[in-house]
Amino acid sequence: MFEALDQIFVTLKHQAVGFFPDAWHPFLSALISISFIPLVFATLFAFVTVFERKGIGRIQNRYGPNRVGIPLTKIRLCGFGQFIPDGIKSLTKEDIVPRAADKVVHFLAPVVLLIPVLLAYAVLPIGRNMTAADFDAGLLFFFAVGGAVELSVFMAGWSSHNKYSLLGAMRAIAQMISYEIPLILSAVTVIMIVGSLKLADIVAAQNQYSYGIAHWFVFTPWGLAGFILFFIASLAESNRTPFDLPEAESEIIAGYYTEYSGFKFALFFLGEYLGMFAVIGLGITLFLGGWTAPFSFLTWVPSYVWFFAKLMALVFVFIWIRATLPRLRMDQLMNFAWKFMLPLSLVNIVTTALWHFLGAGPLRWAVCTGLIFGAYAILGWGLMSNQKLGKRIYRFAD
Amino acid sequence: MSLAFIIIAIATLFAAAAAMSLRNLVHCALSLVVALAGLAALYLALDAQFVGFAQILVYVGAVAILIVFAVLLTRSDATPNQAILAPDWFAGIVVSAVVFATLGWAALSSTGLPREMPPAPVATVKNIGDLLMTQYILPLEVIGLLLTAALIGAVIIAMKEETPKSSSSRGNEALTEKSEIGNRKSEIDQSLLTSAAMVQGKGGRS
Numbered sequence: 001m002f003e004a005l006d007q008i009f010v011t012l013k014h015q016a017v018g019f020f021p022d023a024w025h026p027f028l029s030a031l032i033s034i035s036f037i038p039l040v041f042a043t044l045f046a047f048v049t050v051f052e053r054k055g056i057g058r059i060q061n062r063y064g065p066n067r068v069g070i071p072l073t074k075i076r077l078c079g080f081g082q083f084i085p086d087g088i089k090s091l092t093k094e095d096i097v098p099r100a101a102d103k104v105v106h107f108l109a110p111v112v113l114l115i116p117v118l119l120a121y122a123v124l125p126i127g128r129n130m131t132a133a134d135f136d137a138g139l140l141f142f143f144a145v146g147g148a149v150e151l152s153v154f155m156a157g158w159s160s161h162n163k164y165s166l167l168g169a170m171r172a173i174a175q176m177i178s179y180e181i182p183l184i185l186s187a188v189t190v191i192m193i194v195g196s197l198k199l200a201d202i203v204a205a206q207n208q209y210s211y212g213i214a215h216w217f218v219f220t221p222w223g224l225a226g227f228i229l230f231f232i233a234s235l236a237e238s239n240r241t242p243f244d245l246p247e248a249e250s251e252i253i254a255g256y257y258t259e260y261s262g263f264k265f266a267l268f269f270l271g272e273y274l275g276m277f278a279v280i281g282l283g284i285t286l287f288l289g290g291w292t293a294p295f296s297f298l299t300w301v302p303s304y305v306w307f308f309a310k311l312m313a314l315v316f317v318f319i320w321i322r323a324t325l326p327r328l329r330m331d332q333l334m335n336f337a338w339k340f341m342l343p344l345s346l347v348n349i350v351t352t353a354l355w356h357f358l359g360a361g362p363l364r365w366a367v368c369t370g371l372i373f374g375a376y377a378i379l380g381w382g383l384m385s386n387q388k389l390g391k392r393i394y395r396f397a398d
Numbered sequence: 399m400s401l402a403f404i405i406i407a408i409a410t411l412f413a414a415a416a417a418m419s420l421r422n423l424v425h426c427a428l429s430l431v432v433a434l435a436g437l438a439a440l441y442l443a444l445d446a447q448f449v450g451f452a453q454i455l456v457y458v459g460a461v462a463i464l465i466v467f468a469v470l471l472t473r474s475d476a477t478p479n480q481a482i483l484a485p486d487w488f489a490g491i492v493v494s495a496v497v498f499a500t501l502g503w504a505a506l507s508s509t510g511l512p513r514e515m516p517p518a519p520v521a522t523v524k525n526i527g528d529l530l531m532t533q534y535i536l537p538l539e540v541i542g543l544l545l546t547a548a549l550i551g552a553v554i555i556a557m558k559e560e561t562p563k564s565s566s567s568r569g570n571e572a573l574t575e576k577s578e579i580g581n582r583k584s585e586i587d588q589s590l591l592t593s594a595a596m597v598q599g600k601g602g603r604s
Contacts, residue, residue, distance in 0.1 A: 136524075137523045154466055
């Protein structure tokens, strides 16, 4: 019964495809898998926009949106109908293109942003047997298409012919390039242990249980360090607070999409959130066991439920961080990436190799934990000793 | 020749031609990105996943950004109004066609090359990784060393030389102000750099 529930979408797809002649099967199967991705994740985006506004509102001791429910009825749904008027608003707003803008590039930038972001979902295993395209080099594919996002940001910033846009684009590209390195290096540890770039293999390696607890990589010293590094880097890659310098609204209006309005603005918004879900999904797959259950007695819960539960939990952490932390300064951002995250992720790679060769036992736990904490302490001390922290002097405010 | 190959090839050729002939340098760079992505698509159509994805990762992700930044930071002139093609473009085409024909003829008629196609090797990502780590470990290490040296060299070229601190003390206030500027030097440098680029970009486009 539970297995049927777990595989319900896969069986439904097979049955739907079965109505058509054999020659159409590969095409139809791919079409159904692909159309599923924008449908589900765009719905999730609509939900998360309201969830984020409500969550931040609660953390900041206010209500957030709580009025709009189902139209023409009195049902309010705690305000979760808010995304419908938001969408209608962005669709009906005037699309303003600055006279000095480069029209073609300005038009193409949001499109170029959405293509790689949607492509990245192709390799994510969101459930057992639920991957749109399971490449041999799935992880490489994910990082390869992720690189194209920077190009879109540049196109948006440059073509707007606005100094805030260009400043935002330069900040965004500098930040994305810097944090892409720890992101990839922290993922390398998982590849070293699993020995495959295929995401299905990575999930399968974590789908084992001893003493009822799953073999998720986050439960090992190198995995925990790798997950935290990956998490911070993914926070920076998706331009979220405290790494939201590219669109710092109190400094440069809205960064690279200052000159976008109407639905193009909504597309940027959508692209940013879909990118965030994709990179969180990859983090879940690499370190948090993908669609597997944390305890062996919970394996009856369908796999996709686990994936989306983990996704929503991490999205909540993102929202929590956004409501809690202030924005970094540019030099702090760069120092943190190059002087702390990069060396720590390199140390983590060495630790992973040691973990692999020391064999099972308490020795490797002690050695690896000591190595990571030692490196963390030394790097943190080195980073803080240059800071000259003290009482802030206001030169102009007095 | 499949339909996919023809579509990809035409798109790649058009993008490459555009990269040569468009007036605006940033447009040229963006067309070049399309051409490079088309090459990656060709690799993927040939079932060479690793090469295809590496092509996207390196060229579309990194080299394109580098080119675009170089254009943005160095350009000082307005976009040219005269024709982009050199006046003797026809002679250029003839010369390149002759060179290509000669090379192709030499390659096809040479006896050194095996005439029979060898069986296609199984080029999975795992095989490539194994070979890189065993048989071709030395070239890999050499390339790694070279790139590291280039990286360090670039950082040293870009690094500003420390100016000797002036020992004159003109009161406490001036000193604190100076040190604060010193603390925020990297930030100021960054903003100066970006604003310089802005000015150049503006001059170029208006």
